[in-house]
Amino acid sequence: MNVLNEGAPRTTQRGSHALLRPPCYAVPRPPRPGRAAQAGLTLVDLLLGMALGLFLCATAGGLMVSQLREHKHLLAETLLQQDLRNAMSLMQLEIRRAGAELEAHELVPEPGTEARAPHAVPMLEVLLDGTPVPPTTSGDGLVLSFDRVEADAGKRRVDRGFRLRQGQLQYLLERSWQPWNDGNTVHFTRLLVHLDRQAQAAPACSCPDRATTCIASLQGQLVEVVLTGQSLLDASAVRSLHSTVHVRNDHLELAPASC
Secondary structure (H helix, E strand, O other): OOOOOOOOOEEEEEOOEEEEEOOOOOOOOOOOOOOOOOOOOOHHHHHHHHHHHHHHHHHHHHHHHHHHHHHHHHHHHHHHHHHHHHHHHHHHHHHHOOOOOOOHHHOOOOOOOOOOOOOOOOOEEEEEOOEEEOOOOOEOEEEEEEEEEEOOOEEEEEEEEEEEEOOEEEEEEOOEEEEOOOOOOEEEEEEEEEEEEEEOOOOEEEOOOOOOEEEEEEEEEEEEEEEEEEEOOOOOOEEEEEEEEEOOOOEEEEOOOOO
């Protein structure tokens, strides 16, 4: 029985020569790293990270929803104010030129000339449910007329008006009531019109026979308009505009005893 000494050199027979092999020594393995060197994320760490991520996502989502809500409200208010201002500007323009007559100087002529009778149809009237009412009564619409000279038609009487029907502002154009606003964005809830006439100095003129004196009453006209609207995009957006318009053409009314 041969005993191999690990520390002694080994011989190997190859051919006729003996080869010496170096002794075989046991090489120790490096120690395995401990748990401290291999430590990673634990379940608690993962749960905390997920909770923090969900909190950040919820915060960002809430901010985004709030920004979208504010943007929608701002857009609704902008469209509502734009429609209110455009409607009020159009009414102011039409009201200011109500009663314009090309031959207005003939209503109160010079002495010795015959006075022309005013138009039988009033040039400015307030409407309540489509019916004319006295100037001292407030209404929900108005109609007016004025003279205009056109290149192809010459002198022409133009009729204009405004009224509120089922939340929509209607505009009298060429004797036909047309919807003025878009019913899908703005709902007009109130249109209040009040006509106030203030007496001024009464002009006097001599009738053709010079036996009597025609008595005329010249009255200044103020029209108060209140327009309220609500946005259909955001029910909380409600705005109202108030305007007092001075009619450029005064109202002339002849007394019954005039010539």
